[in-house]
Amino acid sequence: MRAHTIVTATLLATGITAAIVVGCENKAVQQQQQASGNLGASTSVADLMKSRGLSEADVEAALKTYVPTGKMDEYYIFASGGQSGNVDVIGVPSMRMLKVIGVFTPESWQGWGFGGDSDKILEGGNQGAHKIRWADMHHPNLSETKGEYDGQYLFVNDKANARVAVVDLADFATKQIVPNPLAASDHGGAFVTPDTDYVIETSQYPSPLGREYAPITEYKEKYRGVAIFWKFDRQKGRIDPSKSWALELPPYTQDLADAGKLDSDGWAFINSFNTEMAVGGTLDGKPPVESGASQNDMDYLHVINWKKAEALVNAGKTKTIAGMRVLTMDVAGPEGVLTLVGEPKSPHGCDVTPDGKQVIVGGKLDTHTTIYDIAKMKALIEQKKFDGKDAYGLPILPFKESIAGQVEIGLGPLHTVFDDKGNAYTSVFIESVVAKWSYKDYKKPVEKLKVHYNIGHILSAEGDTVSPDGKYVVAMNKMSMDRFLPVGPLYPQNFQLIDVDGEKMRYLADMPLPNAEPHYSQMIKADKIKAVKAYKPGTNALGEIDPAKVEGGKERIVRNGNKVEVFMTAIRSHFTPDRIEVEEGDEVTIHISSLETAEDQTHGFTIDMYNVNVSLEPGKHENISFKADMPGSYPMYCTEFCSALHLEMMGYFLVKPKKK
Amino acid sequence: MESNRTSSGGLDEPGRVVHGGDGHVHLRVVDRSPPEGAARRPWDWARWLVVALGGMSVASFVGSFLLPWWRFWLYAPQYPKGLMLVISLTGMGGDVHEIDLLNHYIGMKHLADAAPNERMLAGYGVAAIGVLTLAGMALAGKKLNKWVAIPAVAFPVVFLSDSFYWLYSFGHDLDPKAPLRIGAFTPELFGNGQIGQFATFAQPAAGFWVALAGVALAVAANVVRSRVCTHCAHASECSLVCPRAMVLPDKARSAS
Numbered sequence: 001m002r003a004h005t006i007v008t009a010t011l012l013a014t015g016i017t018a019a020i021v022v023g024c025e026n027k028a029v030q031q032q033q034q035a036s037g038n039l040g041a042s043t044s045v046a047d048l049m050k051s052r053g054l055s056e057a058d059v060e061a062a063l064k065t066y067v068p069t070g071k072m073d074e075y076y077i078f079a080s081g082g083q084s085g086n087v088d089v090i091g092v093p094s095m096r097m098l099k100v101i102g103v104f105t106p107e108s109w110q111g112w113g114f115g116g117d118s119d120k121i122l123e124g125g126n127q128g129a130h131k132i133r134w135a136d137m138h139h140p141n142l143s144e145t146k147g148e149y150d151g152q153y154l155f156v157n158d159k160a161n162a163r164v165a166v167v168d169l170a171d172f173a174t175k176q177i178v179p180n181p182l183a184a185s186d187h188g189g190a191f192v193t194p195d196t197d198y199v200i201e202t203s204q205y206p207s208p209l210g211r212e213y214a215p216i217t218e219y220k221e222k223y224r225g226v227a228i229f230w231k232f233d234r235q236k237g238r239i240d241p242s243k244s245w246a247l248e249l250p251p252y253t254q255d256l257a258d259a260g261k262l263d264s265d266g267w268a269f270i271n272s273f274n275t276e277m278a279v280g281g282t283l284d285g286k287p288p289v290e291s292g293a294s295q296n297d298m299d300y301l302h303v304i305n306w307k308k309a310e311a312l313v314n315a316g317k318t319k320t321i322a323g324m325r326v327l328t329m330d331v332a333g334p335e336g337v338l339t340l341v342g343e344p345k346s347p348h349g350c351d352v353t354p355d356g357k358q359v360i361v362g363g364k365l366d367t368h369t370t371i372y373d374i375a376k377m378k379a380l381i382e383q384k385k386f387d388g389k390d391a392y393g394l395p396i397l398p399f400k401e402s403i404a405g406q407v408e409i410g411l412g413p414l415h416t417v418f419d420d421k422g423n424a425y426t427s428v429f430i431e432s433v434v435a436k437w438s439y440k441d442y443k444k445p446v447e448k449l450k451v452h453y454n455i456g457h458i459l460s461a462e463g464d465t466v467s468p469d470g471k472y473v474v475a476m477n478k479m480s481m482d483r484f485l486p487v488g489p490l491y492p493q494n495f496q497l498i499d500v501d502g503e504k505m506r507y508l509a510d511m512p513l514p515n516a517e518p519h520y521s522q523m524i525k526a527d528k529i530k531a532v533k534a535y536k537p538g539t540n541a542l543g544e545i546d547p548a549k550v551e552g553g554k555e556r557i558v559r560n561g562n563k564v565e566v567f568m569t570a571i572r573s574h575f576t577p578d579r580i581e582v583e584e585g586d587e588v589t590i591h592i593s594s595l596e597t598a599e600d601q602t603h604g605f606t607i608d609m610y611n612v613n614v615s616l617e618p619g620k621h622e623n624i625s626f627k628a629d630m631p632g633s634y635p636m637y638c639t640e641f642c643s644a645l646h647l648e649m650m651g652y653f654l655v656k657p658k659k660k
Numbered sequence: 661m662e663s664n665r666t667s668s669g670g671l672d673e674p675g676r677v678v679h680g681g682d683g684h685v686h687l688r689v690v691d692r693s694p695p696e697g698a699a700r701r702p703w704d705w706a707r708w709l710v711v712a713l714g715g716m717s718v719a720s721f722v723g724s725f726l727l728p729w730w731r732f733w734l735y736a737p738q739y740p741k742g743l744m745l746v747i748s749l750t751g752m753g754g755d756v757h758e759i760d761l762l763n764h765y766i767g768m769k770h771l772a773d774a775a776p777n778e779r780m781l782a783g784y785g786v787a788a789i790g791v792l793t794l795a796g797m798a799l800a801g802k803k804l805n806k807w808v809a810i811p812a813v814a815f816p817v818v819f820l821s822d823s824f825y826w827l828y829s830f831g832h833d834l835d836p837k838a839p840l841r842i843g844a845f846t847p848e849l850f851g852n853g854q855i856g857q858f859a860t861f862a863q864p865a866a867g868f869w870v871a872l873a874g875v876a877l878a879v880a881a882n883v884v885r886s887r888v889c890t891h892c893a894h895a896s897e898c899s900l901v902c903p904r905a906m907v908l909p910d911k912a913r914s915a916s
């Protein structure tokens with residue numbers, strides 16, 4: 001019996017031990033929980049409202065948008081940075097700026113374009129002989145899977161220089177810039193197909209394809225529009241130009257584009273203006289483009305069957321221009337790949353509804369939005385029921401039979417976004433309002449909300465997916481006038497956050513955009529973005545483990561003739577080596593790896609006077625190449641306040657003058 | 661009861677006829693243990709309980725070898741999630757890189773320089789404990805018996821003292837050329853401490869507790885074993901090694 005007792009006691013003791021193990025581990029975690037401070041309510045809310053002159057609506061808006069420290073926003077906005085050429089990342093509902101992603105324009109904090117590997121990406125975007133280092137960014141588009149944002153990539157276009165860039169949302173860094181070889185400007189881009197097979201980039205101002213010279217008098221004959229279907233290789237996270245192709249378009253000024261989805265997958269739509277093909281000539285006494293292009297009552301919506309176009313391209317029915325396969329109009333028209341349909345007066349905006357059944361075009365100079373029925377148009381094309389042809393032989397669909405309806409919106413309707421309840425929200429530029437209306441019953445707007453001022457684009461939460469979230473709409477206003485403290489004659493733009501969850505639209509917050517004029521933006525649920533916190537050691541700007549990655553203890557300087565290679569590491573709070581001595585005229589390459597692994601431990605590296613500056617996030621590798629063409633003794637140092645001994649994180653780059 | 665014991669030493673005498681008080685003739689088994697069969701048989705079986713408990717003890721040590729033994733947490737404002745160092749018998753895990761990085765400011769050695777021999781020998785140590793404990797439980801005679809749990813008991817004690825030694829030595833052997841000079845110190849091995857801006861917290865982890873369970877099991881085995889010995893019929897033959905050690909219980913019984 002005693003033996004039995006001992007066994008029982010032992011087993012019990014083991015059980016208790018196990019319980020202690022578990023208990024203790026929890027306690028350690030709990031220890032970290034800090035009690036939140038109680039600040040006390042010395043001033044009552046009512047007093048605060050009175051002293052700050054706030055209405056109840058103000059307080060409600062404040063409560064809906066305030067994100068206290070330690071809490072996070074619900075959505076990300078990826079906004080085009082306009083003339084800044086970079087992407088603005090903004091949190092919603094707080095409307096706080098989270099990041100500026102260097103894309104087309106050097107961005108010195110990220111060391112974007114100052115001697116490191118990012119230079120190679122920027123160089124990939126050079127057009128012809130020119131090193132282009134700015135952009136007029138217009139339309140960011142998030143990658144999609146089955147018509148839903150998947151949070152993996154962002155595509156943006158540069159209207160001024162006809163380029164498209166790919167931003168990887170794992171590290172919020174640009175990975176590729178592809179120059180459009182055919183057009184000289186673009187606008188309808190970068191719009192993705194529902195599974196991101198293609199990124200569509202459409203030209204804006206026509207020019208001879210391949211950017212050749214042609215006298216303006218030969219505009220109709222030689223100038224063309226073009227839509228590029230950039231093939232996206234999701235595995236590589238890059239656009240594959242060799243698998244991309246283009247569709248020749250008439251020299252109307254193609255504007256915005258959108259890809260079909262669900263029922264209309266395989267189709268794309270581009271609106272246009274200036275079907276008059278006005279080219280100005282004010283010195284010769286001709287009307288400027290602004291009036292020359294506004295004569296016709298109707299312009300043309302381009303209806304494109306891109307699946308069929310793709311098949312024709314694969315069948316080799318193309319002509320190669322500037323290295324790109326182009327499906328020309330004389331093939332595309334008769335094949336039913338490119339069809340036109342009238343759209344009222346100089347339209348703007350071209351937005352496919354979430355169900356993929358309709359495409360909505362804003363009238364701009366017409367007070368209506370026109371709602372096209374995609375199924376009807378497909379049937380008309382199938383039956384070849386046309387209303388004639390344009391000057392380029394492209395079939396034109398009968399307008400009345402192509403539309404589902406028109407809605408009288410107001411003065412200057414532009415872009416339309418959607419919520420989850422069948423409502424459309426159209427930006428109305430001249431009236432400075434957001435018009436809310438139903439895209440199901442085509443009645444007049446149920447509500448208009450004044451915005452401040454001159455709204456251009458508009459966005460809603462996941463608004464151009466197959467399942468918009470509703471909740472928030474942002475009016476992207478071109479003017480801010482009396483909304484912010486004066487900062488001289490160049491005013492900030494104004495993003496106005498609007499609550500669309502309730503019966504009535506309500507203002508929530510204004511956000512000044514201080515760095516440029518943003519165009520389109522997209523809003524994505526925050527939990528879809530899976531941002532990395534540090535790089536795998538040795539990762540370069542292209543996202544690859546760099547072959548020249550440097551490990552701790554393997555730092556060295558290697559000379560080969562006049563080529564000097566420095567293998568360097570950075571870790572709190574020193575660079576190894578911290579002295580580099582070269583001869584004037586040497587070709588210097590500094591391979592530098594951050595050995596940091598901890599979150600938010602970033603170093604920077606600069607060599608004074610050499611226009612070299614890279615950012616070394618944890619695990620990042622950079623290759624910096626330059627010619628030591630300026631003799632002297634130059635400090636090199638860490639540009640990020642990384643630690644208490646940050647100022648001591650420095651060394652010398654010595655360039656010995658050539659013997660004369 | 662005492663009256664039933666035979667006074668003579670030597671082997672049992674099978675077949676000796678004894679007349680019981682009830683008038684029946686019994687075939688008596690004679691040995692030095694309490695004569696009641698009911699009392700004797702469990703202690704025969706308990707030899708195997710000893711081996712089983714010893715085996716469980718060894719299994720615990722082997723298990724602990726695979727588990728973390730100690731954890732240190734470091735908290736500072738800029739490390740809201742904290743840093744953690746995990747110590748096992750053979751190595752270290754967790755935020756070693758980051759802790760080394762911070763330690764270099766105060767001139768502390770790399771964590772990898774701590775207890776290199778101990779970490780190399782730990783596997784042999786556990787193997788030795790296994791062999792010694794199992795062999796001791798199975799083979800030790802009366803004189804050795806009280807020592808058989810010692811290796812198991814000693815192991816965590818050695819671990820703790822060695823850990824303390826290394827903490828002391830790391831905290832006292834700081835590079836005098838370090839950028840930050842803080843006085844010599846010994847990081848806390850248990851509970852809360854403070855090093856610079858870091859609040860520290862240390863406590864044993866699963867491996868240590870499992871090893872303690874191994875100690876408890878070894879001690880329990882040892883206690884049972886000493887009871888077996890006091891009930892053993894062969895105590896007089898017993899010295900360093902148990903003469904019945906490897907005899908199966910049934911045989912031991914029928915041989916008695």
Ligand SMILES: [Cu+2]
Pocket residue numbers: 572573602603604638639640641642643646649
């Ligand atoms: Cu630094």
